[in-house]
Amino acid sequence: xxxxxxxxxxxVQPGGSLRLSCAASGFTFSxxxxxxxxxxxxxxxxxxxxxxxxxxxxxYADSVKGRFTISRDNSMHTVILQLNSLRAEDxxxxxxxxxxxxxxxxxxxxWGQGTLVTVSS
Amino acid sequence: DIQMTQSxxxxxxxxxxxxxxxxxxxxxxxxxxxxxxxxxxxAPKSLIYAASxxxxxxxxxxxGSGSGTDFTLTISNLQPEDFATYYxxxxxxxxxxxxxxxxxxIK
Numbered sequence: 001x002x003x004x005x006x007x008x009x010x011x012v013q014p015g016g017s018l019r020l021s022c023a024a025s026g027f028t029f030s031x032x033x034x035x036x037x038x039x040x041x042x043x044x045x046x047x048x049x050x051x052x053x054x055x056x057x058x059x060y061a062d063s064v065k066g067r068f069t070i071s072r073d074n075s076m077h078t079v080i081l082q083l084n085s086l087r088a089e090d091x092x093x094x095x096x097x098x099x100x101x102x103x104x105x106x107x108x109x110x111w112g113q114g115t116l117v118t119v120s121s
Numbered sequence: 122d123i124q125m126t127q128s129x130x131x132x133x134x135x136x137x138x139x140x141x142x143x144x145x146x147x148x149x150x151x152x153x154x155x156x157x158x159x160x161x162x163x164a165p166k167s168l169i170y171a172a173s174x175x176x177x178x179x180x181x182x183x184x185g186s187g188s189g190t191d192f193t194l195t196i197s198n199l200q201p202e203d204f205a206t207y208y209x210x211x212x213x214x215x216x217x218x219x220x221x222x223x224x225x226x227i228k
Contacts (some may be wrong), residue, residue, distance in 0.1 A: 111167070
């Protein structure tokens with residue numbers, strides 16, 4: 001059974017940093033790309049970032065480029081999202097997602113339960 | 122960047138109804154289109170990939186169609202557990218993008 005468990009969310013002041021982790025199990029982690037998607041309170045889904053299976057390709061939404069960094073540790077079956085220079089508009093539930101490579105970008109097939117990030121003074 | 126537009130943004134339906142949700146891409150995306158279901162306070166659930174293929178374990182009451190720029194999600198024989206918000210998403214190219222969502226409510 002595929003399981004994705006996010007952690008690291010919390011309350012942070014504007015300009016601060018957080019490190020989100022997603023622990024994966026139930027599949028061959030090193031064979032799949034991974035993504036982060038967020039959802040602001042009462043709003044829709046917004047793709048944030050994706051990383052290829054080997055970690056050599058990384059993609060970011062314009063809204064987070066230069067502030068967020070995605071990485072992965074295939075030996076620990078973990079994907080990380082480092083959030084820096086946080087703004088109020090980054091307040092959201094952050095979901096980790098397993099993605100399946102295609103001939104184009106990657107398709108999401110499983111989601112974690114999410115971790116809440118609140119940016120407020 | 123590819124924009125995804127869903128319609129309607131909400132709809133009311135009765136148990137047993139058949140409903141159709143539309144998703145339009147701002148440029149052609151072949152069949153690189155997925156559909157997700159989300160219930161309040163829960164993570165999204167993957168329903169359909171490649172426009173018309175059901176994810177494992179998803180009942181056949183859900184069906185998807187379309188190619189290029191226009192896509193539909195149809196839910197047959199609506200049941201209480203189907204009342205939720207549905208999102209389309211393109212994975213033809215980065216940045217990935219979602220539609221704004223369609224909330225299916227009980228009439």
